[in-house]
Structure formats: C-alpha cells, structure tokens
Amino acid sequence: MTGIRTPEQELARFRNRLAVAGVVAVVCFALLAARFFYLQVVRYDYYSTRAEDNRISLVPVVPNRGLIMDRNGTVLARNYSAYTLEITPSKVADLDATIEALSKLVDIQPKDRRRLKKLMDESKSFESLPIRNRLSDEEVARFIAQRYRFPGVELKARLFRDYPMGNLGAHLVGYIGRINDRDLERIEENEDSANYRGTDHIGKAGLEKSYERELHGTTGFEEVEVDSGGRAVRALRRTNATPGNNLILTIDLKLQEVVEKAFGNRRGALVAIEPGSGGILALVSVPTFDPNLFVDGIGAQDWDELNNSPDHPLVNRALNGAYPPGSTFKPFLALAALMSGKRTPGQAIADPGFYDFGGHHFRDDKPGGHGMVDMYRSIVQSCDTYYYRLANDMGIDLIASLMGQFGFGSRTGIDIEGESSGVLPSPEWKRKRFKRPEQQKWFGGETISIGIGQGYNAYTPLQLAHATATLAAGGVMYKPHLVKYIESAKDGSRQVIEPQPVKTIPIKPEHLETIRRAMVGVNKEGTGARAFAGAPYLSAGKTGTAQVFSLKGGKYSAKINERLRDHALFIAFAPADKPTIALAVLVENGGFGAQSAAPIARAVMDYYLLGKLPAGMAAEDPGAEAPTGDGGGD
Known part of the structure; x- marks a missing residue:
C-alpha cells in the first residue's frame, strides 16, 4: 500500500525540481553569455574583419x-575596348543548353565553342571564360534584355590587343x-x-x-x-x-616593309644594324604570320595551317635559323689571316681550279681556276682555292679562336628571346657534339671545308649581320637591341637604351682597310657588281652561296628540286667610308647570292640611304644553269 504524500512533501519536491531547473537555466545562460563574450570581445577583430570582407x-x-x-x-601594337560574353562553368547547371540558348541571341560559331572547351581544359571551373569576344552593339542590347535567363553568364568590357x-x-x-x-x-x-x-x-x-x-x-x-x-x-x-x-x-617599319616586299614569296631572313650603336633597323623573317590570330586563342584550322606548313612561318629565321655562311665567311677569315700573320695582302697563290688534300680534289667554283690570286682578288672573285689553302695553313684551332672574336658561334644578347647560338666548329665542339669516339675525331679535310663557310659552320643571319656591323665599326662590337627607349606612362619621360659596346677587337687599321677595299671591289667589279650597278653611294659587300645538297660534280640546273637548291647570302655595309647601315641577307634555296640576295640588299640600301622605294622586285629564278664547286658559286 502506497503511502499518501502530504502537501508539505509535494511542495518540497516541487521546490527541488525548480531549483534544478534554475541551476540548469543559469548554467545555460552562463554558457551563452560566455559564448557571446568570446565572439564579441575575444574574437571581435577576427569576425569584424570577416564581416567587413563580406561587405x-x-x-x-x-x-x-x-x-x-x-x-x-x-604603332605596331595597341589596345581597344570591346564587350565580351563570358561564362563561369561552375555557376552554370547545363553548359551545352546555356550555350545553345545564347547562340539565339549572339552569333556563336563552332570555333568559339572549341576555344571555350580548350580554355576550360586549361583553366579552373570557377574562372570566367569568354564564349564570344568583340560583341556588336546590337548583340549587347539583345543579351542585356534577356540576361535574367542566364545565371553564370555576364557581359564584360575588356581591353583587347591589336596589331594594326x-x-x-x-x-x-x-x-x-x-x-x-x-x-x-x-x-x-x-x-x-x-x-x-x-x-x-x-x-x-x-x-x-x-x-x-x-x-x-x-x-x-x-x-x-x-x-x-x-x-x-x-x-x-x-x-x-x-x-x-x-x-x-630602333626599327624603321618602312624599311621593314621594303625588305618583306623585296623577298616576295621566297623564304629567308634579313637583319640590318646601325654599326655605331647596335640598333636593329630591320629584322625580317619570311614567310610571316598574323599575330592577331593568337590574341583570343588561335583556331584549330589556323594553327594547323601555320604549324604544319612546309615553309614554317612561325620560325624566326633571323634568330633561330642556323645556316652555313658560304663565301660571306671569307672576308672574316681573310682578316683573321692578317691578324695572325698567316697571310699578307700581296701574298698570292696559283689557282688551278682545285686544291688537292690527301688525294681529294676540293674544286673551285670556276673551272680552270682564277690564275694568280692575292687577298684582294680572293674576295672580289670569291676564289675557293685560296681559302682551302688558307684554312689548311691556319688550322682549325686558330680559325675557331679568331672567328669566335667576331661573335660566330655565340648568342649576341639581343633583347628578344629565342636566339640560337649557331655552331663555330672546333675539335672541342665535335667531342661534345658526338658520342661515339670515331665520330669525335677531327679530320683535316673538315678544316678545308670550314675555310669556304661550309662543313659544320652554321650561323644565324643575326650573327652574320652582327659580325658585319662589327667589321664596319672598325672592330667595335655593340650589343644589338630592338628598343630605342622606354616611355613612361606616368609622365612621358624616356629611358634611353644607351649603346652597349661589348668589346673592341684589336685590328690594325691597315688590315681593316685591306678587307674594306676588297669588299668595295666586290660591289664595283666582282660578284656583287651587277646588283649595285649605278648606285650613287659607295658600298662594301660579299656574296655567298651555301650548299644544301651535294651535286657530286654535277651541273646546277632548274631540274633540281627547289628545296634542294643552295641558299643565297649577301653581307654589306654602306657608305663604305662611314657606314650607317650593315646587313646580312639569306634567301633559302635562292641559288646564288649575287642573283637572289644581293638585289634585296640593294633595295634596302637605296631606301635607307636615298629614300628610294623599289618599284617592285621580281624574284629571279635561282635555277639557271651555272657551275658549282664544293661550296657552290656566288
């Protein structure tokens, strides 16, 4: 039988429960107050900053x-403002459906879709990516009117780069x-x-x-x-x-245009330099391309055409292309011979039309030879035999040492990326270049070919122009550069890029005069005379022909595949007594330097010195029949 609770007992139980509830309530409020204190006082700075960041x-x-x-x-590069339609993929539920709906308001081509897909592969999903650039005013108005339908799609005003x-x-x-x-x-x-x-x-x-x-x-x-x-x-x-x-x-764009038009449809490069400063007047590589194609992401078709073209328009031949210099190498080797005492200007040799070395006939470009040849005639008539013998007398180590002083085989340090160092051959270079011991040995016959700018010789048109400018400047070598000065956007002040003399090659004035006189003779009575006939200024030059494919004693004719024809080269500076321009020209598979490269140099000189624009230069057929030697004729 359960006991009966009195009112006093019930009241006590109630009070006990009320006390427990009160304690619990006090504890809860205390915890809540402590939390408020922690958030509002202890962590005030942190959350205040977070709130401000959110605001x-x-x-x-x-x-x-x-x-x-x-x-x-x-102006070669500028900016302009236009609207672009952009999508943030992470904010779009159905990307394909959204693009399809957008295409009814804005013209969206298949190439735009492909570009977006490519950008998505390269970017983060939360980034805003363009689906269409450069919207017209009408397209902008149509999208704005329907913008509420497209979450994750926005219109942005952006600056675009343009190459006019x-x-x-x-x-x-x-x-x-x-x-x-x-x-x-x-x-x-x-x-x-x-x-x-x-x-x-x-x-x-x-x-x-x-x-x-x-x-x-x-x-x-x-x-x-x-x-x-x-x-x-x-x-x-x-x-x-x-x-x-x-x-x-430092570039003269009109001169650049003259050069590119002079090349026509031919492949090649030209570099023109101010000898007294190293400033680049023209840097041409043809064929070329339209840089505007790359600004928004080049389309697949355009990329395939450029990247797979046999003419390689994306390659900067002036900086990256390394070619045998052919006979344009001869004035520098002759100067090296004077500097080393291996030759004097009047020392002559008999040229029978070949040079015999180890039972092998290294042929001259002229059957029957040039007769008695001194240094002047060796350059003016481009006598191969003279340089076969000279190379053998000097030896490869001396050649490499002295030619290296003119910058051959070294980067010039021009203020643009991608320059090749070329190849200045030497026994040391060959040991590093080849792996097998039998390939590393240097043979005497290789030195003979080096003498006429063939063999392992390979230099960029920039290096050849740089060496020519150094010769024109009396042995003072300047670092080539493309930027004349940098103009501040703040106040218009200009930071001038001062000419930087790299070094001065110790050349006796009489030795320089010997080479200069012979190069003047090239354009007056030698291999460059036809191209420079009637020029009212005195110029110095040297033609060159670099062999691409050995004919093994055969005749050079138009039947040879165009891609196997010799490269045509020409170096020059003018006026010969006080040069203000020096250049090197290369025409790939152009045949003979006098025929293909020298007329381009003449057009450059006529414009730069006289302001005369060429009426038009038709590419001569370099395949006309002519004799060829181990180095080819000039």
Whole structure:
C-alpha cells in the first residue's frame, strides 16, 4: 500500500525540481553569455574583419598595356575596348543548353565553342571564360534584355590587343595570349601574382614577352560594397592602375616593309644594324604570320595551317635559323689571316681550279681556276682555292679562336628571346657534339671545308649581320637591341637604351682597310657588281652561296628540286667610308647570292640611304644553269 504524500512533501519536491531547473537555466545562460563574450570581445577583430570582407569586395583594376611603336612613331601594337560574353562553368547547371540558348541571341560559331572547351581544359571551373569576344552593339542590347535567363553568364568590357600592321614585323613584335599554367608558374616565381589579378593575357613571343614587365603596368584595386547576394552597391575607394610603359623601337617599319616586299614569296631572313650603336633597323623573317590570330586563342584550322606548313612561318629565321655562311665567311677569315700573320695582302697563290688534300680534289667554283690570286682578288672573285689553302695553313684551332672574336658561334644578347647560338666548329665542339669516339675525331679535310663557310659552320643571319656591323665599326662590337627607349606612362619621360659596346677587337687599321677595299671591289667589279650597278653611294659587300645538297660534280640546273637548291647570302655595309647601315641577307634555296640576295640588299640600301622605294622586285629564278664547286658559286 502506497503511502499518501502530504502537501508539505509535494511542495518540497516541487521546490527541488525548480531549483534544478534554475541551476540548469543559469548554467545555460552562463554558457551563452560566455559564448557571446568570446565572439564579441575575444574574437571581435577576427569576425569584424570577416564581416567587413563580406561587405567589401576588392576588385582588381587591370592596367592598359603599353604601346609598341617604331622609331618614327608608327604603332605596331595597341589596345581597344570591346564587350565580351563570358561564362563561369561552375555557376552554370547545363553548359551545352546555356550555350545553345545564347547562340539565339549572339552569333556563336563552332570555333568559339572549341576555344571555350580548350580554355576550360586549361583553366579552373570557377574562372570566367569568354564564349564570344568583340560583341556588336546590337548583340549587347539583345543579351542585356534577356540576361535574367542566364545565371553564370555576364557581359564584360575588356581591353583587347591589336596589331594594326598584321603580318609586318610579326616575328619581332610577337603576340600576347591567355595565361596558362606555365605562365602562372613564371608569375609566381617572380612574386608577381598580385600584379596579375584580373589579368587574362600575357606576352607569349617577341617583344611582347621579352618586355612583359614594362608593357604590363601595375594593377589597381577598387573597394566595392556588396549586398548579401554579392551584388555591388557602391564604390568606396579606388586605387587607379598604372598603365604599362610604351616601347619605341630602333626599327624603321618602312624599311621593314621594303625588305618583306623585296623577298616576295621566297623564304629567308634579313637583319640590318646601325654599326655605331647596335640598333636593329630591320629584322625580317619570311614567310610571316598574323599575330592577331593568337590574341583570343588561335583556331584549330589556323594553327594547323601555320604549324604544319612546309615553309614554317612561325620560325624566326633571323634568330633561330642556323645556316652555313658560304663565301660571306671569307672576308672574316681573310682578316683573321692578317691578324695572325698567316697571310699578307700581296701574298698570292696559283689557282688551278682545285686544291688537292690527301688525294681529294676540293674544286673551285670556276673551272680552270682564277690564275694568280692575292687577298684582294680572293674576295672580289670569291676564289675557293685560296681559302682551302688558307684554312689548311691556319688550322682549325686558330680559325675557331679568331672567328669566335667576331661573335660566330655565340648568342649576341639581343633583347628578344629565342636566339640560337649557331655552331663555330672546333675539335672541342665535335667531342661534345658526338658520342661515339670515331665520330669525335677531327679530320683535316673538315678544316678545308670550314675555310669556304661550309662543313659544320652554321650561323644565324643575326650573327652574320652582327659580325658585319662589327667589321664596319672598325672592330667595335655593340650589343644589338630592338628598343630605342622606354616611355613612361606616368609622365612621358624616356629611358634611353644607351649603346652597349661589348668589346673592341684589336685590328690594325691597315688590315681593316685591306678587307674594306676588297669588299668595295666586290660591289664595283666582282660578284656583287651587277646588283649595285649605278648606285650613287659607295658600298662594301660579299656574296655567298651555301650548299644544301651535294651535286657530286654535277651541273646546277632548274631540274633540281627547289628545296634542294643552295641558299643565297649577301653581307654589306654602306657608305663604305662611314657606314650607317650593315646587313646580312639569306634567301633559302635562292641559288646564288649575287642573283637572289644581293638585289634585296640593294633595295634596302637605296631606301635607307636615298629614300628610294623599289618599284617592285621580281624574284629571279635561282635555277639557271651555272657551275658549282664544293661550296657552290656566288
């Protein structure tokens, strides 16, 4: 039988429960108060900053990219503003359906879709990627009216890079392209990530890449107040971006155009230099390409055409192409012979039309030979036999040592990336080049071929022009450069790129005069006389023909495949007494230097010295029948 509870017992139990509940409530409120204290006092700074960050967004202000102009102010690279339609893939539920719907408002081509897919493969899903660039005003209006239907799609005003000269000077100017993973790594290595926030493009080639830091500028920032949905409410504070600096080049764009037109449809390169400063007047590589194709991401068809073309238009032949110099090597070897005492100007040899070495006949380009040949005639008439014998007398070590002083086999240090070092042959080079012991041995017959600019000799047109400019400057070698001065975007002040003398080669004036006189003779009475007939100025030059395919004693004729024909070369400087321009010309598979390369040099000299524009230069057929030796005729 259960006991009956009295009112006093019930009251006590109630009070006990109330006390427990009160304690629990006090503890809970204490915990809540402690939490409030922790959040509001202890962690105030942290959460205040977080709240402010949520309220205020930092938006990067992308700087205007600097301009690139030639020495006369002609613009080669500029910017313009246009609208672009962009998609953030992570914010779009059905990308294909969205693009299909957009295509009814904006013209979206298959190439635009392919480019977007490529960009998605290279980018992060939360990045905004362009589906269409350069929208018309009508397209902009149509999209704005329907914008609510497309979450994750936005319209942005962006600056676009434009190359108004198109193909002209493309290899030296280069181009920009979208930033990829490799570019990001480079930016991070340079600790420049903050300066590239909001930037989508970066220099990829040419001056655009070499002078990226100067051209890019400094990114600014804008503090924008946003609502809970992330929409901008008002601008609070702005730090303006600093535009990139402008590049003013040493290049004369009109001269560049004269050269490119003179080449016509032929392949090759030309480099023209101011001997007294190292400033590049023209740097031509043909065929060329349109850099505008690369700005927004080149299409697959355009890329295939450029990349798979047998003419290799993307290769900068002036810097990257390494070719045998042929007989343009002879004036430098003759000067080296004078410097070393291996020859005197009047020392002559009898040329029977060949040079016998170890039972092998190294043939001269002229059957029957040139008779008695001294140094002057050896250059004017381009006598191979003279240089076969000279190379054997000097030996490969002395040749390599003295020719290296003129920069052969070394990079010039020009202010643009991608330069090849070429090959200045020597026994040491051969030991490093080949793996098998039997391949590493240097043979005497190889030295003979080196004497006429054949064999392992391989130099870039830039190196050949650089050496010619050094010769024209009396042995003073200047570092070649393309930028004349850098113009500040802030105040218009100019940082002049001063000429940088690299070294002075110790050459006796009388030795220089011997070579100069002989090179003048080339254009007056020798192999270059036809091209320079009637010129009102005195010029010095040397023709060259570099063998591509051995005819093994056969005759050179038009039946030879065009790609197997000899390369045509020519070096020159003018006026001969006080040179203001020095150059090297290469015409790939052009045949003979006097026939294909020298007329291009004449057109350059006529324009630069006289302001005379060529009426038009028809490419001569280099396949006309003519004799050839181990080095080919000039």
